[in-house]
Amino acid sequence: MAMVSSLLWIPNYRGFVVVPVTILRTLSAATSHRHYNRHKNKRFGCSNWDSDLNFYQKNCSRTFASDSVASIAITSNLSTPNSKCHVEYDRLLPCPTENFLPRIEHLVVKEGGPVLDFITKALDLPPLYVADLIHFGAVFYALVCPKPPSTATPEEIKLFKQVTDPLVLKKRHSIKGKTLREAQKTFRITHIDEFVEAGTYLRVHVRPKRFPRCYEIDWKSRIIAVTESYVVLNKPAGTSVGGTTDNIEETCAKFSTRALKLTTPLMTTHQIDNCTEGCVVLARTKDYCSVFHRKIREKKVKKLYLALAAAYVPPGLMTHYMRPFRMAPKIVSQELIEGWNLCQLEVLECRKVPWPNAWIEEENGIQDLNWPNKEFAYECKINLLTGRTHQIRAQLAACGAPLVGDSMYMPAVISELANPGLNPVGNGKYKKEFESEADRESAIEEWATKHGKEPGVSIGLQASQISWDEDEGQQHLYLAGPPWWTQ
Numbered sequence: 001m002a003m004v005s006s007l008l009w010i011p012n013y014r015g016f017v018v019v020p021v022t023i024l025r026t027l028s029a030a031t032s033h034r035h036y037n038r039h040k041n042k043r044f045g046c047s048n049w050d051s052d053l054n055f056y057q058k059n060c061s062r063t064f065a066s067d068s069v070a071s072i073a074i075t076s077n078l079s080t081p082n083s084k085c086h087v088e089y090d091r092l093l094p095c096p097t098e099n100f101l102p103r104i105e106h107l108v109v110k111e112g113g114p115v116l117d118f119i120t121k122a123l124d125l126p127p128l129y130v131a132d133l134i135h136f137g138a139v140f141y142a143l144v145c146p147k148p149p150s151t152a153t154p155e156e157i158k159l160f161k162q163v164t165d166p167l168v169l170k171k172r173h174s175i176k177g178k179t180l181r182e183a184q185k186t187f188r189i190t191h192i193d194e195f196v197e198a199g200t201y202l203r204v205h206v207r208p209k210r211f212p213r214c215y216e217i218d219w220k221s222r223i224i225a226v227t228e229s230y231v232v233l234n235k236p237a238g239t240s241v242g243g244t245t246d247n248i249e250e251t252c253a254k255f256s257t258r259a260l261k262l263t264t265p266l267m268t269t270h271q272i273d274n275c276t277e278g279c280v281v282l283a284r285t286k287d288y289c290s291v292f293h294r295k296i297r298e299k300k301v302k303k304l305y306l307a308l309a310a311a312y313v314p315p316g317l318m319t320h321y322m323r324p325f326r327m328a329p330k331i332v333s334q335e336l337i338e339g340w341n342l343c344q345l346e347v348l349e350c351r352k353v354p355w356p357n358a359w360i361e362e363e364n365g366i367q368d369l370n371w372p373n374k375e376f377a378y379e380c381k382i383n384l385l386t387g388r389t390h391q392i393r394a395q396l397a398a399c400g401a402p403l404v405g406d407s408m409y410m411p412a413v414i415s416e417l418a419n420p421g422l423n424p425v426g427n428g429k430y431k432k433e434f435e436s437e438a439d440r441e442s443a444i445e446e447w448a449t450k451h452g453k454e455p456g457v458s459i460g461l462q463a464s465q466i467s468w469d470e471d472e473g474q475q476h477l478y479l480a481g482p483p484w485w486t487q
Contacts, residue, residue: 100207106204214239301467303383308485328408343391353377405460408452
């Protein structure tokens, strides 16, 4: 029996809010499973806004998915009144094990009604599948359609103007008292019977980001401590602490809650990268969640990391400045650049260790990135002083010592080794001068293309220790245990 789950896996990427690109939907031609029949019902204004990971690469380039809804091999005995009968559907589980590009559909509602019915008919999907997407947190709405970019087609611009015409908006009671910007803000849909009125914009993540490791882990064995206020988890690599934009179901918080049979869901207090393992604190109450957030803001929480670097890293204070750009990869400079954010960490020690053998790498999902010298690696103990996204990974890579298995940062370092001077924010004899800030930005964007994609499972990084003091002076200290490369 074909299952939808086998084709619903996408590569890793960080949670984000997608900026819509067009307003009409795109689905390709027939596949071997069944021919896709476009809906022509004029009740639906459907969108062609199909996204993939190239959206957030240089120049926001876009490529449209080459496979249709049909290629998902959805199976269901249920059908909608105006669609073909779907074959048996097996929900979103078990979790897929293959990598596929994400697919995001952007729709404009032409006639009000329940959101489940609208999406089912507009995208020709089984109702159970749409219900699962809503359960995963993969469906969002805005009262007013966001403005399309300069790449939009004339037809898309026309539709946008129709649904945002002031005379049309004036008749909508739901947006009275709101500015256009407020009305264009997106919110997650949480119920399948939620009513969406005409003119509402919908963003549907048809293939949500999946985390198959969630189903492989003995979660109870990963619990380090349980108290009345919090739980400390030794987070496995290849999992998300609190979820992504399109998947709030497959998370460490939810699986830990189930493993401990708690009646109140655990809440996230801080994040570490999906590809990083180690200590994470999950709050049991909203009050303690606020307490821990305050401790982090006041820098009362100390975090130590173990990093497995591909080259030697001198002990001592490491200072960089990170480009204030939301998307990865993160670019850092050793010299201060106006507007860039301070990044500091302290390398407490660095010792030579054997490079993990092929069996250990395969067992832990480590990618072979063809690093030129794999005789030894270097285990670094790091005190993280500022908590920027990808900070350890970006700073060590900038020093020529990327983390083992880090497919996002190691390729750029390898490129720099082969052709010194590629890095536009490098120092020493390869330091570059730019005539204008625009020239610098252009060079940085070019440098970003030398980087790779986010790792699928693990890298050589562990949040090995976390500690803090409570107000009454009691110290809390927790250790994650041996990292994957020593087991």
